[in-house]
Amino acid sequence: MTILVTGATGNVGREVVEQLIERGHRVRALSRAPGRAALPAGVEVVGGDLTEPGTLDAAFEGLSAVHLMTYNADQGALTTGPELARLVERSGARRVSVLWSGSEGSV
Numbered sequence: 001m002t003i004l005v006t007g008a009t010g011n012v013g014r015e016v017v018e019q020l021i022e023r024g025h026r027v028r029a030l031s032r033a034p035g036r037a038a039l040p041a042g043v044e045v046v047g048g049d050l051t052e053p054g055t056l057d058a059a060f061e062g063l064s065a066v067h068l069m070t071y072n073a074d075q076g077a078l079t080t081g082p083e084l085a086r087l088v089e090r091s092g093a094r095r096v097s098v099l100w101s102g103s104e105g106s107v
Contacts (some may be wrong), residue, residue: 001026001060001061001062001064001065001092002026002027002028002044002063002064003020003025003026003027003028003063003064003065003066003067004028004029004030004059004060004065004066004067004091004093005017005020005028005030005067006040006050006051006066006067006068006069007029007030007067007069007099008029008030008031008037008039008043008045009028009029009031009033009036009037009038009039010069012099013029013099014039014066015071015086016055016067017029017039017040017043018040021040021042021043025075026044027037027042027043027044028043028044028046028059028063029043029044029045030046030047030048030050030056030059031045031046031047031048032047032048033047034046034047034059038084046059046098048050048060049103050069050078050080050084051078051079051080052080053080053083053084054058056084056087057087060087060088060090060091061091062091062092063088063091063092063093064092064093064094064095065093065094065095065097066088066091066093066097067094067096068084068088068096068097068098068099068107069098069099070098070099070100070101070105070107071100071101071103076101076103076105077101077103077104077105077106077107078080078105078106078107079105080106081106081107082106083107084107085107
């Protein structure tokens with residue numbers, strides 16, 4: 001199965017992607033600009049935006065785990081927590097890690 005990393009092109013997400021690839025995991029990276037992601041070979045880069053859950057169906061399909069950012073650098077804490085939780089549940093993921101900014105949000 002696949003591990004989805006949200007925020008994959010940021011400082012923390014990029015490191016998570018690299019460590020997962022080094023350990024032989026199948027990684028799917030979420031990016032708002034997939035053409036500019038520049039991630040390691042073997043990473044499946046998909047487009048989508050955590051602030052717009054309607055763009056995330058493909059990213060959340062058939063997962064074993066999710067690394068979820070709970071904030072958007074441009075907009076602050078996400079307000080789409082309930083929708084993201086439904087996507088995670090529907091994906092089949094059994095594990096979730098969360099990167100939290102410390103700001104109150106909906107996730």
